[in-house]
Structures are given as structure tokens and as C-alpha cells.
Amino acid sequence: PALETALDYYLRVLAISISYAGPVLVSYREELKHVIMSAFQAPSWKVNGAGDHLLRSVLGSLVSFYPLDQYKPFSCQSIANIIEPWGCSKAHQDREVEMLNFPPKWHDPSQDELSFANELLEFHFQSAVEELLTICQTEVQSETGDEKEHLKITLLRIHSALQGVMSCLPELRPSYKDGRSKVVEPSFFIAGSSGSTVGSSEMREKAAELVHIACRYLLKERTDDSILLALVVRVIDALVNYGSLEYDEWSSHVQAWKLESAAIIEPQCNFIVPFHAQGKKRPRWALVDKAHLHNTWRCSQSSYHRYRTDANVSPSSLMVNLVKDLLDLSLHNYETVRSYAGRSLTKMLKRWPSLISDCVLTLTENLRDSKALEHVVLGSCSILASQTVLRHLTTDSASLSSFIMGILGSSHHESIKCQKAITELFVKYNIRFSGISRSFFKNSQSLADRPGFLGLFSQINALGFETNSLHWRYNLMANRVLLLLILASRSEPDIYSQILAETAGHFLRNLKSQLPHSRMLAISALNTLLEGSPHKASVEDSQQSLDHPEECNILSTGTLLNDIIQEEGFMNDTLNSLSHVHIISDSDGSSKASYGASSFQSGSDKAITYFYFDFSASWPCTPSWISLVGGGTFYSSFAKIFKRLIQQCGMPVMSSLQTALEEFLSSKERSRQCVAAEAMAGMLHSDVSGDLESGSDWLMLQLQKVVLAPSVESVPEWASCIRYAVTGKERSGTRAPVLRQKVLDCLCTAVPQSVATSVLAKRYSFLxxxxIEISPHKMSPAEEQYHVTILNELLDNMSHSSAQVREAIGVAMCVACSNVRLAGARSPGVLTEQTGNEYWYKRLTDGATELSVSIQNNSQSKQLELASDSSTANGLDNKEEADAKRMETIFHFMIASLKSGRSSVLLDVIIALFYPVLSLQGNIK
Incomplete structure (x- = not known):
């Protein structure tokens, strides 16, 4: 072990020290050849790896372009000065100009260096490749371990030689469809070269041919040896991905540069006078290093995009064979091998887009194959999820059809890992979906070799129905793809008009689906598909026909939707299903998360269901600061569905909803009240043409019942319903809905004196x-009169006996007064004196200070009387108690003004009331 470690250390030190030696290495030719050969022959894998490092370093030093005098001092710099001067491109002084005019000297390989490099290539590349073929084709009479070690060393030598010369060894020659020469023509896409040319294209092509044979041998005989297979992948990557080695070197170098550049770049010090601010000053060696780094990047890109722009050029048969090898290796049962092969294959496909279609067809067939093994499915999903493949789907209809049907037809895989990988693949496609090729729409009919758009659409539409045995998640995927396709077809009006009615009807039926996820998607789909409908119902929809042979006459969208809605029990079932979406918490009485989805949807399900539609909220348009009506149980997207359906189909939908809502409006269940409020909001905001009188009378009657209902649990939902109903239309929200005036009439109607205080507080909250949804700058005379009427009532009831009512009155006064103020600021001469600022301002502020002093004096006198005579402990008299309650209402008015964001409009009122209210601290109980 000590000898092994020492050899490894010395060899790596030698490799690093000769990295930029250049012509000096020629003098040590024999010694270096001997050291490299000895390192590869050593019985230690660590020493073999050090030999690999040394061979790469020697070849790179011999053939590459690099600066030789990067750290050489300037002529103007004294030897004793150890601090190197820094310069920048905005040099003005002579010394800095000299620094910039002192370009580096670059290494230009000589013939002796190239001869040495060719000699190393011939021995460690050509001979090694032939030796590899011999091992694979000959029955070696030795132990299996010896053969494995021999294969490892041989593959390592080949890979080291390829990494050393990088793109200096000419690339594989492509094929030309017009029969031109196989000579690679220079193309001025991006200029750049890593070094002088060594070897030839024939050398690389021969290596590709023999490596392909070796790969098939290893896949057959040594499929369980991950080390050998990983080495083969690296060799294939270096052979076919021309320029990728330079890119990897640039990528690692640029990361290091980002980490270290802050320490060697002088920031600007003068930000006032631009021509004195010499920013980004750095040492000369850093400027040279940056130039070398940029040249490396240009070299990596010089031929990378050459063949992507020329359809007449295609990869050679050798490239195709190696791509097939990478494809097989990317489906290997070892994850490490799959990962290496997948990355290499993705780079190859990015350079040669013509290869993607065949790969996609092969991989999607693996997904459809019920006998496919787990690792095959995992590898297929990994390649299909690459950005290169997903981008290609937007241009190739055959690949798109195969991809979609492959995913939707893969529900038979029982492995949890497989299902997770397939789901993640679909989610990534869903997120990255960017449309469909226009040529796909032109081929609307199915041909022999590829399905047409309408054919694909029909297949997916059939999968989206719950009547088949498809798993619920794949049913969700099918419906999601259906929606993506119809949205992509909006640019083709002829096709879009043919499939809109059928698709909208499909999603309308899914509103009453037993699958919660399908209901979620149907809500998003209908809000999107019916978004372009007019603001009134139309029965003159144009009759469009699909090109399906089995269908001749297709009803218009509105008529088809009407037929579905008129089915017995449809609307009642739909409302009942939507009520299940509202999951009410027992603790706080509010729905959880978005549509109650957190209780039954995973992250991937949410990505499929909600992405692209619900990320931007169009309602409410005004701030939600009124705490009395807070709560997240009203879903504006549900209300929008009913509004769009009424606009699309007209009064029949209104009649169906009236019949179904009778039961829901009288229900005690909070979730059913939520759906009833959403349906009512959509009906009130629809502005549908037709028999408005009867419909609006029924709506106002139900709204009056809601206002007078003693139950207060559903106040937030009904408050949101009223807010949605009176919200202005158009982008600016200034056009009043047709029924806004009737809603205000209903709310301004005084309630009987016998009602509970909670009902009165509810009415004021509704007001x-x-x-708050009325635009003060566009207020009509009738709306101004509503404000006058409401303000009079509020000012008269400021001393109400209920604290809950007083708080609601304070909030309502804040909204009404600020609206009047803003309307007066728009046109001061329009409002009369009674409706102007002075009327309510005087009633609100006059006597506030006197009331405050009186309350304080009475409170102090009563305390003295209580101390002397307990028999008089009856508290304040009625007038004094009313004064105290009035001041409490004023306090709630001030708090609401500050919370509303309209305090600047009511600033003079707040200032006038501030001291009287503040002086009553501790007096009002």
C-alpha cells in the first residue's frame, strides 16, 4: 500500500507539473512513454488511474493551444515589486496601456510535438482499440478476473487518449442525403479551436466501429459488471459527443472563476464621474485566463450546432450504432450505468435531433409493454423527461402521439417506482408544455404512418371517461392532456370549433364525477374553455361539423351543454358533488387550502390539476380587509363556472339552477350553503339576456331570505356572494352588472324591528x-342616492344597543363615507349639499368633544355617588348610555378607516374624532 500510494502521488504531481510544458516534453519522449506504459501495466487500479491522468496531461500539453507567459511580469514592473499592478479595458495612463498591449504568447504545437502526440495515439488509442477487439472476439484462456482487468486497462487507455486530444482528433464524418463527399466542410458558426489537428477521422471511425462490437459483447457476456459498462459509456461519450469534453472543462473552470473572481476584481470606487471610474480592474494573468476560458467555450460550440440547421446532413451508421448502444445502456438494471448513459445519450440527441424520433418511439413502447422490467421503465422515463426530448415533442407529431399514448397506456406497471417515475414524467411534460407543431393540425386526418390530430384527440377523449377501467390517476392525466391539446388548437379556428362543444360537454359531465381530482380539473377546464364566451347567451352558434365519418351533424356548444344540463338530476348531482369539495374544519369553520385539496391531493396531483389556470386570481379586485366577513370558503372559480354556463346556454341553465337550488338554500349544511352562494353569485353576475324579470325576481326573493335568515354560520359565503354579484365588469371593473341596482335595492330594504341583532349586523356587513365594490369615480346618480339613504340609516343607528351591530355600522360608515368623498373629489359640483361631505361630516363630528367631556364627568360623579350610596347603583341613564354607545361606534369607524387603506381620504374626520375617542380610555365598559 505504501508503494502504491507513493507511485500514485508522484505520477499525479508529474502530470500536474507538465500540464503546460509544451515543447519541453519532446526531450523526454522515451522516458514519458516508459512511465506511462509502466503505470498502465501496474497491478494497481490506483496507479492505473494516475497513469490515465499523466497520459491526458502529456497529450493536452502537446496538441492544445494555451498561454505560455500568463504570469510573466511587465517590462514596466520592477523585479523587487511583488505587488502586481492591475489594469482594465478603460485604461488612460501609459502604464496601463502598456499592460493591455502586452498580449500573451500562445503555445502553437510544433511538428515534433505533433509527431510525439501521434505516436502516443497510435499506441494507446489505435493499438488499444484493436486489442479490445481481440479480447472480445477471442476465447482468452485465462481467469475471468484477468480478462476483466485487461478490459478495464484497455478501456481506460482509450478513454485517456480521447480526453487528452479532445476535439483535436477530427470528428466522425456524417452522411449526406445528396451523395456529397464525406469530408466535413468548415462552417463559420462559431470560430474556435482547442489545438492542432492530430490523427484523422478514419481513426475515430475505426474506434467507433470496434467499440460498438465491444459494447455488444459486454452487454451480452458481462452485463453485471457496472465498472466496465461505465467505462464503455465514457468511451462512447468521448467518441460521438465531439466538443463535449471542452464544454465540461469550460463548465468546471467557469464555476471556479465565479467563486474566485470576487477576490481578484477591483470594484468601482467613483460612482459620480463615469470617466474616472475604472471598474473591473484585475491582474493581467486573470485577463489572460478569461480569454483562454472563452476560447475553450468557443471550441466546444464550434461544431456542436453545425448539423442541427441542415436537414440534408444525417448521422453516419457508426453514430447510429453507438446511439443504440447508449440507448440499451440507459435501460440497464444498474442505476449508475443508466445515469451515465442517459446523460451521454441526451447530449447526442441534442446535437442530432433527427435521432430523437426513433428513440422516443422505442422508449414509449417500453412504457406500453406490460412485460417491461422495472429498470427499463425507469430508464425510459429518465430519457423522456429530458428537456431535449420534451422540446422535440412540439415539432414532431409522431413522437408526440407516441409519447402521450405511451404514458396513458402504462397503468399496468405494478412497481411503485415505475408509477412514481411515470407520474413525475407527466408532471414535467405538463409544466413544460409549450404547444404543438402547426403541421400536426394540417394533418388532421390519420395517415398510415402517423395518427392525425383529431384521431389522437378522439383516443384520449375515450380514455378520459370514467366508464372504462382506467386507473383514476391515468384518467386524470388523460383529461389533462385533452385540455392541453384543445388549448393548443385555439390557433386553428376550424379544428378548435369542431372539438370545443364535445370537450366542454365532457368536462361539464366531470363536474359530478366521483373522482375528486377530476372535479378539480373540470373546474379549471370549464373556466378556461368558456372564458371567451360573450356576456350574454346566444342561440345562434354556428353549426360546425367534425370530420369524423360517424358524426355528421354536431350541435353548437350552447345547445350541447343545454342538453346535458337538462338531463334529469344533472344539476342537483353537480351541486352535490361540488359541495363535497368544500371541506369545512370543525375547529375554525373554514375550508382548508385550495378547494380543500390538501386532504386528498398529493403534490404531483396538484401540479396536474391546477397548474397554468389558478395561479392568477381575477377576483376580488378590491382589498379584503373587512374581518366581519372573512373566510376562505367561497370559490370564485365555481361562481365563474355558473356565470359562463348561463352566458353560453341562456335561460335554460337559470331555470335548472333555480329548481336545484331550492333544496340547497334551505339546507343546514355549511358545504351546501357554500355551493348555493357560489351558484347565486354566478347567476347574479351573468347579465344573461332573456326573461330577466322572472329570473331576477326569484333571485331577489332568495337573497331577501338569506338576509333575514337567523343562521350566521354561512355569513362569510353569502357576503362573498353579494360582493361577487356587484363586482364591476371589464378590465377596470367600472361597468356595473345589470342586477347591481336590484341587489342594492334588496339590501337597502329595512328589516323588521323584531329580527335578531345578528340579522341586523349581517345586513350591515352585506351592505x-x-x-366596497362600487367604483367611486364611476358612480351613477342612483348609486349616489343609495349612499345617501344608507348613510342616513347608519347615522341614525349609531347608538344601537348591540355591540355587534355597532361594530358593523362603523365598518359600513367607513366604506360609505370614503366612497362619497372619492366621488366628490372626482366632480365636486355633482353632489348636492345633502349628499356632499358637509352633511355626514357634521353629523359625525359635531358634539363629539362635548359628548366625550360629558361622559367623563358623568362617570366620575356616578363613581362618587356609588361610593356614598349603593342604592343608586343603576349606572348611567338612558341618554348617557346612548352617548357612550355612539362614541363606541365612532371608535369602530376610526379603526375601520385605518384598516381599509382609505385613511388619507378621511384624514380630517379621523383627526377631528381622535382626541374625543382617545380621552375616553377606561371610561367606556
Missing amino acids: SVAL
Whole structure:
């Protein structure tokens, strides 16, 4: 062990020390050849690895371009000065100009160096490759261990030689469809070269041919030897991925540069005068190192993109054979081998896109194969999940069809690892989905060699139904792909119009699905597909026909949806299913997470269900600061579904909802009340044309019942329903909905005196959320009059006996007063004196200071009377008690003003009331 360690140390020190020796190495040609050969012949794998390092270092020093005088001092720099001056490209002084005009001297290999390099290549590359073939084809009469060691050393020598010369050994020649010469023509894509040329393309091609034979031998005879297979993968990678070795070197070097550059770059010190600020000053050797680093990157890219832009060029048969070898190795049962082979194969496919289609077809067939082993499925998913393959799916219809049907047809795999890998593959495709090739839509009919878009769509549509035996997660995937495809087809109106009605009907039926995940996806799908509907129902939808031979006349989207909705019990079942989404917590009475999904959805299921649709909320448009109506149990996406359905289908949907909602509105269950509130919100906000009078009368009657209902558990949901119903339309939210005035009429109607205080507080809370959605700058005269009426009522009831009501009045006054103020700021001359600022301002602030002093005096006098005569302990009289309650309402008004974000509008009011309220600390109980 000591000798082994010593040899390893000395060989690696030697390799590092001669890294940039260049022509000096020629003088030690024989010694180096002897040392390298001895290192590979040593019976120690550690010493063999050190020999590998030495061979790479010698070849790189002989053939590569690199700076020779990187650390040489300047002529203007004294030897005694150990601190090297720094410079930058914005040099003004003569000394710094000299630093920049002192370019490095680059190593340009001489003929002697190239001759030495060719000699090493001939022995450690050509001879090693032939020796590898001999081992694989000859029955070696020796122990199995000796053969394995021989194979390891031979493969290591080949790999070391390839890593040493990198792209200086010419690449494999491609094939040309027009029969041109196989000579690789220079192309000025990106200039760059790592060094002088050694060897020839024939040398690399011969090695590729023999390595392919060796790979087939190892896969057959030594499939359990992961070390040998990993070495073969590295050799194939160095052979076919021309330029990748330079890229790896650049990548590691640039990471080190990022970590160390902060310490060797002088930041700017003068940020005032630009021409004196010489930023990024650094030593000369760092400038040279950066230039060398950039040249390495250009070299790695010089021929990488050459064949991606020319469809007339294709990989040679040798490349195709090695790609097949990598494909087999990427499906190996050892994870390490799969990982190495997968990375190499992905790089190869990125350089040669023409190879991707065949690989995708092979890999997706593995997913469909019920007899495929676990490691084959895992390897297939790993390659298919690469960005190169996923990007290719957007351009190749055959690959896309095979990919989708391969995933959807892989539910038969019983391994948990397989199912996890397939799910992760689909999630990644779902996230990276960027559309479909336009050529796929042009080929709408199925051909013999590839399915058309409509054919693929029909196959997936059939899988999305719950009537088949497909696993629920694959049913979810099928529905998700269905949605992605129809969204991608929006750019083709002819095809989109043919499949919209059928798809919308499919997702409409899924609203009452027994699978919670399918309901979630159906909600997102309908909100997306019906988003472009007009703001009123239309029965004049154009009659479009699909090109399916079995279907001749397809009904319009609205008519088809109407037929589904009119089915017996459909709307009731749908509302009942949607109520199950609202999972109410017993502890705090609010739904958990998004649509209650956290209780039954995993992270991958959420990614399939919600991604792309629910990341941007369009409602509410105004801040939600009113704590009296807080809660997360109202889902605006549900309300939007009912609104879009009514707009798409007209009054028949309204009638069906009225019938189904009778039961839900009278239900005591919180979840059913939630769905009823969402449906009512959609109906109130739909602005549908038709028999509005009867529909709106029914809606107002139900809304009045909600206001007068004694139950308070569902106040947050119904408050959100009213808020959604009066929310303005269009992007700015300034156009009032048709039924806003009727909703305000209903809320302004005084409740009977006999109702409970909780009902009165609920009504004032409803008024608050309704008024906060009215845009003050676009307020109509009728809405101004509503504010006057409401303010009069609120000011008259400031001394209400219930603390709950007083708090609600304070919040409602804040909203109403700020709206009036903002409307007056828009056009001061529009509002009359009664509706202007002075009216409510005077009633609110006049006498507040006197009331505060009176309450304090009465409180002190009563305390003295209570101390002297306990028989008078009846507290304050009625007037004094009313004054105290009025001041408490003012206090709630001030708190609400500060929370609302409108305090600047009511600043003078708050200042006028601040001292009277603050002086009552400890007096009001």
C-alpha cells in the first residue's frame, strides 16, 4: 500500500507539473512513454488511474493551444515589486496601456510535438482499440478476473487518449442525403479551436466501429459488471459527443472563476464621474485566463450546432450504432450505468435531433409493454423527461402521439417506482408544455404512418371517461392532456370549433364525477374553455361539423351543454358533488387550502390539476380587509363556472339552477350553503339576456331570505356572494352588472324591528361588501342616492344597543363615507349639499368633544355617588348610555378607516374624532 500510494502521488504531481510544458516534453519522449506504459501495466487500479491522468496531461500539453507567459511580469514592473499592478479595458495612463498591449504568447504545437502526440495515439488509442477487439472476439484462456482487468486497462487507455486530444482528433464524418463527399466542410458558426489537428477521422471511425462490437459483447457476456459498462459509456461519450469534453472543462473552470473572481476584481470606487471610474480592474494573468476560458467555450460550440440547421446532413451508421448502444445502456438494471448513459445519450440527441424520433418511439413502447422490467421503465422515463426530448415533442407529431399514448397506456406497471417515475414524467411534460407543431393540425386526418390530430384527440377523449377501467390517476392525466391539446388548437379556428362543444360537454359531465381530482380539473377546464364566451347567451352558434365519418351533424356548444344540463338530476348531482369539495374544519369553520385539496391531493396531483389556470386570481379586485366577513370558503372559480354556463346556454341553465337550488338554500349544511352562494353569485353576475324579470325576481326573493335568515354560520359565503354579484365588469371593473341596482335595492330594504341583532349586523356587513365594490369615480346618480339613504340609516343607528351591530355600522360608515368623498373629489359640483361631505361630516363630528367631556364627568360623579350610596347603583341613564354607545361606534369607524387603506381620504374626520375617542380610555365598559 505504501508503494502504491507513493507511485500514485508522484505520477499525479508529474502530470500536474507538465500540464503546460509544451515543447519541453519532446526531450523526454522515451522516458514519458516508459512511465506511462509502466503505470498502465501496474497491478494497481490506483496507479492505473494516475497513469490515465499523466497520459491526458502529456497529450493536452502537446496538441492544445494555451498561454505560455500568463504570469510573466511587465517590462514596466520592477523585479523587487511583488505587488502586481492591475489594469482594465478603460485604461488612460501609459502604464496601463502598456499592460493591455502586452498580449500573451500562445503555445502553437510544433511538428515534433505533433509527431510525439501521434505516436502516443497510435499506441494507446489505435493499438488499444484493436486489442479490445481481440479480447472480445477471442476465447482468452485465462481467469475471468484477468480478462476483466485487461478490459478495464484497455478501456481506460482509450478513454485517456480521447480526453487528452479532445476535439483535436477530427470528428466522425456524417452522411449526406445528396451523395456529397464525406469530408466535413468548415462552417463559420462559431470560430474556435482547442489545438492542432492530430490523427484523422478514419481513426475515430475505426474506434467507433470496434467499440460498438465491444459494447455488444459486454452487454451480452458481462452485463453485471457496472465498472466496465461505465467505462464503455465514457468511451462512447468521448467518441460521438465531439466538443463535449471542452464544454465540461469550460463548465468546471467557469464555476471556479465565479467563486474566485470576487477576490481578484477591483470594484468601482467613483460612482459620480463615469470617466474616472475604472471598474473591473484585475491582474493581467486573470485577463489572460478569461480569454483562454472563452476560447475553450468557443471550441466546444464550434461544431456542436453545425448539423442541427441542415436537414440534408444525417448521422453516419457508426453514430447510429453507438446511439443504440447508449440507448440499451440507459435501460440497464444498474442505476449508475443508466445515469451515465442517459446523460451521454441526451447530449447526442441534442446535437442530432433527427435521432430523437426513433428513440422516443422505442422508449414509449417500453412504457406500453406490460412485460417491461422495472429498470427499463425507469430508464425510459429518465430519457423522456429530458428537456431535449420534451422540446422535440412540439415539432414532431409522431413522437408526440407516441409519447402521450405511451404514458396513458402504462397503468399496468405494478412497481411503485415505475408509477412514481411515470407520474413525475407527466408532471414535467405538463409544466413544460409549450404547444404543438402547426403541421400536426394540417394533418388532421390519420395517415398510415402517423395518427392525425383529431384521431389522437378522439383516443384520449375515450380514455378520459370514467366508464372504462382506467386507473383514476391515468384518467386524470388523460383529461389533462385533452385540455392541453384543445388549448393548443385555439390557433386553428376550424379544428378548435369542431372539438370545443364535445370537450366542454365532457368536462361539464366531470363536474359530478366521483373522482375528486377530476372535479378539480373540470373546474379549471370549464373556466378556461368558456372564458371567451360573450356576456350574454346566444342561440345562434354556428353549426360546425367534425370530420369524423360517424358524426355528421354536431350541435353548437350552447345547445350541447343545454342538453346535458337538462338531463334529469344533472344539476342537483353537480351541486352535490361540488359541495363535497368544500371541506369545512370543525375547529375554525373554514375550508382548508385550495378547494380543500390538501386532504386528498398529493403534490404531483396538484401540479396536474391546477397548474397554468389558478395561479392568477381575477377576483376580488378590491382589498379584503373587512374581518366581519372573512373566510376562505367561497370559490370564485365555481361562481365563474355558473356565470359562463348561463352566458353560453341562456335561460335554460337559470331555470335548472333555480329548481336545484331550492333544496340547497334551505339546507343546514355549511358545504351546501357554500355551493348555493357560489351558484347565486354566478347567476347574479351573468347579465344573461332573456326573461330577466322572472329570473331576477326569484333571485331577489332568495337573497331577501338569506338576509333575514337567523343562521350566521354561512355569513362569510353569502357576503362573498353579494360582493361577487356587484363586482364591476371589464378590465377596470367600472361597468356595473345589470342586477347591481336590484341587489342594492334588496339590501337597502329595512328589516323588521323584531329580527335578531345578528340579522341586523349581517345586513350591515352585506351592505359594506356591496359598497366596497362600487367604483367611486364611476358612480351613477342612483348609486349616489343609495349612499345617501344608507348613510342616513347608519347615522341614525349609531347608538344601537348591540355591540355587534355597532361594530358593523362603523365598518359600513367607513366604506360609505370614503366612497362619497372619492366621488366628490372626482366632480365636486355633482353632489348636492345633502349628499356632499358637509352633511355626514357634521353629523359625525359635531358634539363629539362635548359628548366625550360629558361622559367623563358623568362617570366620575356616578363613581362618587356609588361610593356614598349603593342604592343608586343603576349606572348611567338612558341618554348617557346612548352617548357612550355612539362614541363606541365612532371608535369602530376610526379603526375601520385605518384598516381599509382609505385613511388619507378621511384624514380630517379621523383627526377631528381622535382626541374625543382617545380621552375616553377606561371610561367606556
